[in-house]
Amino acid sequence: MNSTSPVDMFALTIGGITRDVPLVRLASNRRLPLVEFLGDTQLCAAAALELQKLLPENAQVLFTCETSSIPLVHDLAQISKLPYEVARKRRRPYMNDPLIQEVASMTLGVGETLWLDKNRSENLKGKQVVIVLDVVASGGTIQALERLILRSGGKVCARVAAFSQGKPKLELKVAQELPIFDGVG
């Protein structure tokens, strides 16, 4: 780290594509390279190809939550020919009898709520569901998605992520592990 630089940068690589990204501070006072698939179709396509290799053969549905993982799961759905569902972070006006799930995310430092509309949760029922995320740090989001799958009557088939910070405690297939940076700039 160059302590005279205003922002410390990190060379993020996945599927042979590299981006120089800033390190951003988490609520936990650790720092994490800023992964941005939104607006980066090349990085997203490369990561989706890597995630495809991690999908179990019996996978039937992909599942994520908004927002930053959406382009990734969308690309992965296209190349794997699997359907996908997205839990929302706000109640939408058209939702009817949605499942509501609290999530404690260390990345954001505040609790969040996930909403899954009834007709969406029915698409998970009885299915082998794969949780797909762009970055996993504390694992809180995965646990909330897992609860939504179980409450929908689905089965958690696998958990896959493009990046993880360190080695998460839960069982997770990761395309690229990121180093842990302490909070000192």
Next chain:
Amino acid sequence: MNSTSPVDMFALTIGGITRDVPLVRLASNRRLPLVEFLGDTQLCAAAALELQKLLPENAQVLFTCETSSIPLVHDLAQISKLPYEVARKRRRPYMNDPLIQEVASMTLGVGETLWLDKNRSENLKGKQVVIVLDVVASGGTIQALERLILRSGGKVCARVAAFSQGKPKLELKVAQELPIFDGVG
């Protein structure tokens, strides 16, 4: 309309793909077919091909806001080889000196706020920017996105939408116009 049916349905068609979707009630007491590109890669790809035909030749960047338009702009960016940016509806912890723009959305019935991080707004500066949305009803979101483009130093090159309800007052290229349904079920 069949008034004995619990939910009135509408056959939504774009790019040769049709989906039977429910009519959902807006705050304005009008009803709108529920357009869902999230989780529907086939409908999204078909709509992106239709939107590509509406892009001006001098377009340099695509611009939208989260969440429901993200898969659409992502697909359109892939096939048109244009970059895209996404205004967020919540401040993200890593944002630095973001542009903040109020939007009054009749679809939601409540005011919303759009956030565009400084380094993202710089990607619009001096560029011909195309606003891309899944559905346009009142036009409030378009006006807010337009303000963000101008405040970023960009130029509004065109406004395109997969669907509009009725004929919006502002200049807008639409792949598919939807009928207006009154609030009576």
